[in-house]
Amino acid sequence: MADLILALDLLDPMYAREVAESCAASLDAIKLGYPLILSAGLGVVKDLADLGLPLIADFKVADIPNTNGLIANQVFSAGFDAIICHGFTGRDAVEACVDAAHAYGGECFVVAEMSHPGALSFFSRGVAEQIATLAVECRADGIIAPATRPERIRALRSVVRSRKIYSPGIGTQGGDLRSVLPLVEGVIVGRTIYGAADPAKEAAVMAAIVNDERSS
């Protein structure tokens, strides 16, 4: 049973709000990252809160434990429900994000392997499995794994077992929605939805596929 998560990587806050609002009925969560937050400010989180959808902060936090904790506390006090951090920083740094998330009743997801081609320079050769293992040991709520490489999702599933896998890379990056849905708890989709001529229609089409998979 996978969630449909919109990656709202738009720079114009008014248009971002319009797209989010028009797609909201088809979505299970919205992911915000540097593009929108740097252009609109952290206040955009409160602006989107009335849509009633969980908001995920994709800052891929990757600093020392103290700084990670400070960042995560800002994220959750701004109203986010979940945070994404990197795992290559190691146990203490990941734990700082997980601890802050759980203190706020929120969730923390650890990037195990990225979806773009260049990710293979460093995430291959067992590194992703090690990061996923660390995520489990640190009590993270789940990992991020690439929709562009379903076989890697399957490999990482055997590490994280019942923890969540959220997967970006559908559509524009080449990942196939129908192939990935049975493997994960959430698909993260940006340009394929917000870049469509009619984002609400595209979100509805994808939500119908998600619902089909849920009921199969």
Ligand code: NUP
């Ligand atoms: O490995 C990752 N790949 C990825 O695309 C980890 C991510 N967090 N993302 C994010 O997912 C990326 O920053 C963007 O916000 C979204 C995918 O967007 P799109 O390729 O569907 O437009």
